Amino acid sequence: MIEQVRHLTARMGKNNSPTIESYRDDGGYETAMKALAMEPEEVIEVVKASGLRGRGGAGFPTGLKWTFLPKEREKTYLCVNADESEPGTFKDRLILDFDPHLLLEGILITCHALKSDHAFIYIRGEFCRPYRRLRDAVREAYDAGLFGDNVMGTGRTLHCTIHRGGGAYICGEETALLNSIEGKKGQPRIKPPFPTNHGLFGKSTVINNVETLANVPLILRDGAEEFRKYGTEKSPGTRLFGVSGHVNRPGVYEFPHGIRLIDLIEDACGGVRDGNALKAVIPGGSSVPILTADEARELILCFDACMAAGTMLGSAGVIVMDETTCMVKALDRLTHFYGHESCGQCTPCREGSGWIAEIVSKIASGSGTPADLDKLVDLGRQISGNTICVFSDAVSMPVTSFTTKFRSEFEDHVNGGVCVAKKTTAATA
Amino acid sequence: MAATERKKTFRFSEKREKEIAALRGRYEYPQGLIMPLLWMAQYDEGWVSPEAMETIAEICETSPAWVYSLATFYTMFELERPIRYQIQVCHNLSCSLNGSESILAHLEKKLGIRAGEATEDGRFRLSAVECLASCGSGPMMQVNTEYYEQLTPEKIDALLEEFGRD
Amino acid sequence: MAKITLNGIEREVEENSYLIRAAARCGVHIPHYCYHPALKVEGNCRMCSVEIEGVPKLQTACTTIVRDGMVVNTESEKVVKVRSEVMEFLLRNHPIDCPICDQAGECGLQDYYMEHGLHDSRVTVAEKVKKKKRVDLGPNVVLDSERCILCARCVRFCKDVTGTAELVIANRGSHAEITTFPGRPLTNDYAMNTVDLCPVGALTSRKFRFKCRVWFMERAESICPGCERGCNIYLDRFQNEIQRMKPRVNPRVNGYWICDAGRLDIDWINTNRLLRAEEGGRPIAPEESDREAASALSKGDEVLLVASPSMSNENLFALKKFSEKVLPGSELVGGSFREPWEDDGILRLPDRNPNRKGMEAIGIPTGIEKALATSRGTVLLFENDLLGDQPHLGAKLEGKKVIAFASNRTATVAAADLAVPVTSYAEMAGSFTNHAGRTQPFEPAIRPEGEARPVHEILHRIAAFLGSDLNAASFDALRSEMLEKVSALSMAVPDGREAEHVG
């Protein structure tokens, strides 16, 4: 059995892991103490040297993003993306639930590096327990003088505000997130201007994912070199993989980048349930292209290998489907989701995502026609490329990859309405 | 509105007023408080009433329509009536692969309502919702603030009993 | 200036301007819906996508700032294709009920639809999302949600121009819909501009709904007489009746808007008009009325001429000349000032008289109360409802011979010894000088009904009876003379046709 590498998850499972006492017992906030004594630029250099890449989806180099802040700036915000809503993704919740102080220490160090005096944590509205744990942790941190007007006795100010979402997937998109904090509908902004120049309340802003920031204290503690010992050259460090669907042991697993997808499934997760054959895998959250079983067996889990394989590592939410899965019904679940979540400003996305959802559900119900399938394929292409944000690509990719790679199943559904999967599990079992 | 009809008004409690005052400094302009206040209203009353939206608009120096546009954009706000138990079953892919449809069907049967509807007494609203980031423990649902995971019909029966219904 | 290449032709355009605007200035129209030059850019309709060399994805021209050396193609195959795809998406939920739509004929959707010869639409009616039809948003504006393309122009207008934010888009995705807050209708003083702004027939004017098809109407360029702003307007006519007032773009005066009070104040043009001369309530022929007036003036009594700040400069000038040349002993003052209203910080200015500045420039003093108190003979009231506007002055008219030159039947007309019909601003050429001293011409929108004539013509005829030549029969000659003699007045050129093209 391949062993997990527990860096981010080192403290998971301990009693009272969310409390500040427990965190401090394990040496928590010592790194922050050290980092606050460094020059901000030095901290950025360490993070740059570590090669840390964003864990929110796009994999953008974190240190590099931080250097995009203009030299002269009035105020800087850090916004923490805890909106975790990508179907199949459930790893940030683990940190919020069981080690919120790890995130807070990451925020503390990052704000020092960015010369920011205010961090917002945007947490999705449905997260109630994580919210309570995070709220309590922030209170503890204030009480301990880690936040407030005299951070760790340095005389510096740092505030940390938790902003709760209200049920909108699109608020995970960074500019929608900013609008949502500002009291607007969570609709993505036109870029440029980019948030580093014109972000929250018009001020310079850096947005990072929870897991990204949770890595920061570890990098500062152990050094960039140690961080790079795990993972690959271009995807350094470990990763939280959330595995769901038809595996025997679903859950969040921490492994270095570069492991084989099949090892994750077969070994760590105990294989496909009921001894069934593997049919398909979505490796990085619902928005990335799906892989056939053959493709999945070859896949290496790092940013570049995924790109090369025509998919993406995204949020590392791995959705596993066995031979009983009806791919039309599986797509139906996803397109229903996208139809529900389009923010509705851009014409192609607003109309297209709803239209696509209708057609897929029609095909899944057995009343679709070959013309519907053609239209679906056309729409999958038409929707993307001419919109304000890449949500439309997130709709396009599953539609295009499902209908290409599992074309025959779609054809079977529109030619007589017979579903190939004997036991359909995507809908009624 | 007819002159005889007395208009109800909504006010936040004193405790809330204090929280609001503390939050003000965190947002560069008052509009930023809209979502926090929508949450407070819903938490305190079980829904966000039109009167609450008017009050929030006033505090946040914007129009009630603006508040309404947010309250309808974000799907978690209950705008119809106070609800005691918001039952939200995830029906996205990972939960669906593990049988969320049958869980939903079971709840529909037990409660005598369809997904999207509320029971007449306002105790339950049942909804099919999108991914709640609990994909590794599906099928799952959220009831108010709590997650219930790896659901089976038996677990649901026990829960409904606990909520005062069999 | 920046140099860009637009569809293969090198052009000089203003630096830092939006591409859509820069292109329009070069005469290149880029189809668009959500962009409006007077509103914040939102870039949501995606209709204005164009190809820019070196940029892999199409870019929206309404959000792109021109750069020196930019090479832009607005009609490439890719652009045309994407545009028709956007159209297809927009029409997916659109009822295509042009035959019963007020917007037909001036609808952005219909225009481009025709242009792009839309492929057989693959949307069956059953698939369209059903939305609300015929919702009264407020007293004057009606919404048809199924026709709405969610460009949010109306939303941005109410948020950023009037600051009232009564209109919003509620819900999300394909359920998104324009609405007001329950119980809070669209009542701001500029609400009807949303009807003009709406690129399709989703917002229509309750007053105008189904009154007549737009392609039967003709329009004249005019100036709103509602206040001293002097908003530039169109008066649209059908069968010699004013159907509606619409804003005419002028960035220096009113931008793209007019206020609802101004816009709605057109009924008086079509109703309750004084159509022939009356003596003591009895109709008389025009010559008879001219003769009557002339004889009243020739008695050698003191004569008081009361001008009004609602009269055109040309009429005021003719009147001034009349008092100096034909009746040297007469007194000429301005009267009938309408009560001020509030400056609303948008367009409305306190002074509700459209031509007070013109009256000043021509040299007509104010002071009607005093003049009335001292006058003893004949009083001539021009476009002046003294009894209606300032009833307390009524007593001062007692025992005097009153001749009213009026367009409408007013209390003053009813009480006058002689009433002479004159044209309203809608039936004649003229000009008003606004608060900022800008003299703006207007043209006749409809033919005068009955015997109504412009004041200057009538004065010319009366002068003739009195044996003088006022030289005011020809409007053009009169205006030239006025511009020559009154140095403070010079005719402003209408400004904004090009801006309007982009709207």
Ligand SMILES: Cc1cc2nc3c(=O)[nH]c(=O)nc-3n(C[C@H](O)[C@H](O)[C@H](O)COP(=O)(O)O)c2cc1C
């Ligand atoms: C439609 C959409 C949804 C997204 N959802 C999330 C999310 O839930 N959580 C997240 O961290 N990033 C999400 N992202 C990515 C963010 O926009 C952003 O890239 C990320 O938060 C940056 O942080 P990182 O560099 O640390 O990854 C989403 C992006 C898009 C386009």
Ligand code: SF4
């Ligand atoms: S692409 Fe979709 S989600 Fe993104 S801004 Fe446009 S409408 Fe909104």
Ligand code: SF4
């Ligand atoms: S009503 Fe008209 S202006 Fe308003 S969003 Fe719809 S189409 Fe645009």
Ligand code: SF4
């Ligand atoms: S602001 Fe004055 S001039 Fe302009 S439309 Fe209104 S009343 Fe007429």
Ligand code: FES
């Ligand atoms: S996106 Fe440019 S005009 Fe609408």
